[in-house]
Amino acid sequence: MSTPPSPPGAEWTDGAPVRIGALVPLTRPGWVGAGQHLLAGLELAVREVNDAGGIAGRPLELVVRDTAADPRKAAAAVDELARMGVAALAGEYHSVVARAAAARADAIGLPFLCSSAVLDALTEQPTEWVARLAPAQSHGWPIYADFLLGAGHSRIAVAAEPSVYWASGARVLRDHLAPRGGTVIELDMRALTPAAVCDELVGNRATALLLLVGHPEPAVSIVKSVRRDQRLAEIMIGAPAGQPEFAEWARSLGEDSAAIPFLRYLPERLSPLGARVETALRERLAESPSFVAFEGYDTVAVLAEVLRSSGADPARIAESWPRVAVEGTRGRIQFSRTPGISVWQWDWAPIHVADRDPAEPGRFRVLHTS
Structure with missing residues (x-):
């Protein structure tokens, strides 16, 4: 004779907190700014849940672990949080780190809602x-590739560092652009200095350069070198991964931070909930919250x-x-099985291509919508 499962909340009798483990990059070499924004969004929502009575009368508690962009550290944190009895895992920004956390969560049977990583094969x-x-x-x-084509760019250079994430991004761009007459020229940043990148751009007659590299370096040095090279006055610099979204980008580059388009996972106009958040x-x-905070x-x-x-x-x-x-803050969230994606996926968050306005780098312009 089988015993029916207890109703939700029946096992919660002691008033102890309901714990969620949060994986967040808070130290280098992780993107600290992104981690701070991600954590701010997590913490704000936890506070609002608790102000509204918590979970079946129990407070929701966030147990934060710094992944520092280290896949091994993230996997170890998953095991530690599981031993602590968290109900689920949340967070992570870096795709390669999220993949390690997802693999471990799957192996031990712990639910993980990944916030921000985009690598298809989590x-x-x-x-x-x-x-x-x-x-x-x-x-x-x-969507970013369509923006490039619409802006008249068919010879596109990518300055790339070795990474599963960057390699996947370059492949997606190439596969989408090639049938539409676009050419992707890969520049290996293990072998090139920022000055040498400029020479390659000129020699290959590229009209756009995409930064598939880390921040602050070598991204900042590449942007400065290209901006100061008179041969490249007309070239467009882009950063599809979203680096220009963060205030740290503007602080590092000043006026050079503007007019660098990136993917932004926000609607053109926020809902009343989104505006309140x-x-x-x-x-x-x-400072202005990034899409990662949402x-x-x-x-x-x-x-x-x-x-x-x-x-x-x-x-x-x-x-x-x-x-x-x-x-949610950016629309109604529901999950489904999406072809080619191994996890339950919200399909899809709103997306637009934006940049920082050259006339006012603290303001964003929407350049293209999906």
Whole structure:
């Protein structure tokens, strides 16, 4: 005779907090600015959940672990958080790190809602344990390629560092551009100085340069070199991965930070909820919130709804991904199985291509919408 499962919340009798493990890059070589924004969104949403009564009367608690852009550190953090009894995992910005965390979460059976990483193959095989909010690279980066073509760019150089993420991005761009008459010229940043990049751009007659490299270096040095080379006065610099979104970019480059288009996972106009959250995030961060901060907020909003409806049992949480329907800051969030994607995927977050306005680098311009 089988015993029916207890109703959600029945196992919560002691008033102890419901814990969510948060994976966030907060030290170098991780992108600290992105990690701070992600954490701000996570923390704001947790505070609002608790102000509204928590989860079945129990407070929601965030247990934060710094991944520092290190896949091994992230995998170890997953094991540690599992031993602590967290109900689920949230967060991570760096795709390669998120992949390591997702693989470990899948192996041990711990639900993981990935906030911001876009690499298509978060896990090698389809998994029930992992879901993702950010649009997959194979969906977002072709939108950027369409923007390039629409702006008249067909000879596109990519300055790339060795990484699964950068290699995947270059492949997506090449596959989308080639049938449409575009050419991708790859520049290996292991072998080139920023000055040598300029020579390569001239020699290859490139009209656009995409930065598939880390920040601050070598991205900052490349931008400065190109901007100061009179031979390249007309070339467009782009950063599809979103580096110009963060205030750190503007502080590093000043006026040179403007007119560098990037992918931004926000609607053109925020909903009333999005606008309210934007105001609260701005106060928390003391600067304009990035799309990554909104991703953090939406992550907790989804997990809180799942915990209310399914309880803290990991298997129940994983089973709930296809039933989720939550109004997030950037639209209604629901998960489905998307061809070629191994995890439960929100398909899709809103996307546009934006840049910093040269007339006012603190302001963003929308250049292209999906």
